[in-house]
Amino acid sequence: MTSVGIHHVTAGATSARGNVRFYTKELGLRLVKRTVNFDDPTTWHLYYGDATGQPGSVLTFFPWEGMPRGRHGTGQAEEIGFAVPKGSIAWWAERLSARNIQHDLPKKRFDESFIALKDPDGMLIEIVGTDWAGALPGHDNGDIPPEHAVRGFSGVSLWLADTEATAAVLTDVLGFKPAGEADGRQRFVAGDGGLGAVVDLRRVDWQRGAFAGGIVHHVAFRAEDDAAQEEMAKSLRSKGIGTTEQKDRNYFRSVYFREPGGVLFEIATDDPGFAIDEPVESLGQELRLPEWLEPKRQQIAAALPPLE
Numbered sequence: 001m002t003s004v005g006i007h008h009v010t011a012g013a014t015s016a017r018g019n020v021r022f023y024t025k026e027l028g029l030r031l032v033k034r035t036v037n038f039d040d041p042t043t044w045h046l047y048y049g050d051a052t053g054q055p056g057s058v059l060t061f062f063p064w065e066g067m068p069r070g071r072h073g074t075g076q077a078e079e080i081g082f083a084v085p086k087g088s089i090a091w092w093a094e095r096l097s098a099r100n101i102q103h104d105l106p107k108k109r110f111d112e113s114f115i116a117l118k119d120p121d122g123m124l125i126e127i128v129g130t131d132w133a134g135a136l137p138g139h140d141n142g143d144i145p146p147e148h149a150v151r152g153f154s155g156v157s158l159w160l161a162d163t164e165a166t167a168a169v170l171t172d173v174l175g176f177k178p179a180g181e182a183d184g185r186q187r188f189v190a191g192d193g194g195l196g197a198v199v200d201l202r203r204v205d206w207q208r209g210a211f212a213g214g215i216v217h218h219v220a221f222r223a224e225d226d227a228a229q230e231e232m233a234k235s236l237r238s239k240g241i242g243t244t245e246q247k248d249r250n251y252f253r254s255v256y257f258r259e260p261g262g263v264l265f266e267i268a269t270d271d272p273g274f275a276i277d278e279p280v281e282s283l284g285q286e287l288r289l290p291e292w293l294e295p296k297r298q299q300i301a302a303a304l305p306p307l308e
Contacts, residue, residue: 004175006153006196007220007252007268008047008058009080011123012070014213016044016063018120020307023048026101027082028144029059031284032274033251034307037062041293042303047251050152051139053274053283055222056196057152062217065305069122073209074161075262077216079124081114081154081198085134088148089113092127095144110182112154121214128154132194155198156219157185158263159209163201165260170199173235174221196222208262220254220266229255229267243267250290251276 013019023029032053037043043064049057059080072078084092089106093115096103103117114128127150138149160166163186170176176188176199185200211217223229226246233243233255243257252268259265277288287301 004197004222004224005056005190005194006156006199007055007222007266007270008060009077009153009156009219010060010062010217012067012121012211012213012215012217013061013063014067014069014121015065016046016305016307019046019061019063022120023059024141025143026099028139028141028149030139030141032058033284033288034286035250035288035290036293036300036304038249038290038293041289041296041300044304044307046307047274047284050150051137052280054152054195055268055270056194059153063305064213067213070212070215071207071210072122072124072159072215073206074159074204076159076209076211077156077219077263078159078202078209079116079126079157079200080216081126081128081156082150083128083130083133083152083154083195084148084150086113086129086131087134089115089127089129091148109185110180110187119214123214123216126154130154136195151195153196155196155200156216157200157202158219158261159202159204159206160261160263161203161205162261163203166201166263169236169239169241169259169265170201173232173239218256218264218266220252220268223267223269225269225271226253229253229269232267233257248290 029048032049033047035045037045047060106113114126133151136151138146140146170188176190179187179189188199190197243255247254254268256266
């Protein structure tokens with residue numbers, strides 16, 4: 001039993017309001033869940049994705065107001081690739097220019113065109129034109145035409161001092177396969193490719209990265225169910241890599257581990273999903289809390305900064 005790709009990616013942000021504006025208005029993602037950091041309920045945990053928040057489309061944030069920006073470097077996930085249809089790259093280049101969002105000119109890598117940019121906190125983003133994104137429905141945010149909309153992740157890049165041990169975890173535990181090298185990257189693909197199926201490893205001779213605003217906290221990989229998750233955890237332990245106990249995150253169940261290159265990984269179950277506590281039609285419109293935090297709803301809501 002192996003992963004079929006990325007489940008979600010979680011990062012830090014310095015402003016909840018600015019984070020919502022950028023990812024919903026500029027990139028056109030749907031805010032599919034407003035909840036709190038279960039370990040720090042005074043802080044939002046915001047989930048963005050496609051229309052339903054399916055695994056492989058979800059980027060989440062812990063926005064700590066006034067938190068400084070982090071430091072890019074080794075031992076971290078860095079570039080986050082968002083997939084759009086292959087023919088939409090020119091449209092996105094025009095949109096970013098029209099909205100005065102600084103970005104690089106389109107480039108090619110692994111036969112895919114992409115545009116590199118940064119979010120307001122300096123997180124590294126790429127809009128990637130793929131062959132498969134056009135077959136998936138696009139979320140209509142009222143501004144970006146669905147045919148050009150982001151479908152979810154194309155993949156992520158890991159910056160590492162050495163890639164060999166991390167590659168072994170990807171192939172031996174998570175079920176990825178080597179898919180070539182280009183521009184100093186080793187590419188690994190889950191399954192037949194598609195949504196959230198790519199991880200690139202970059203050997204980078206930089207200082208160690210530091211988590212804060214604009215930096216990825218962890219990358220979560222998919223497990224179909226608890227049995228698949230436990231099989232992967234056992235495989236990790238057989239390699240001498242310890243994992244946490246399973247944690248209930250309400251919308252999925254998780255185990256965490258630090259892969260050999262220093263990046264925090266999670267294995268998250270596909271079930272039960274984001275519609276467990278609100279209809280798909282109204283995802284992300286109201287604060288949702290796990291049962292054990294409901295008695296403190298009034299205090300929690302009062303402490304959270306406004307999103308709009």
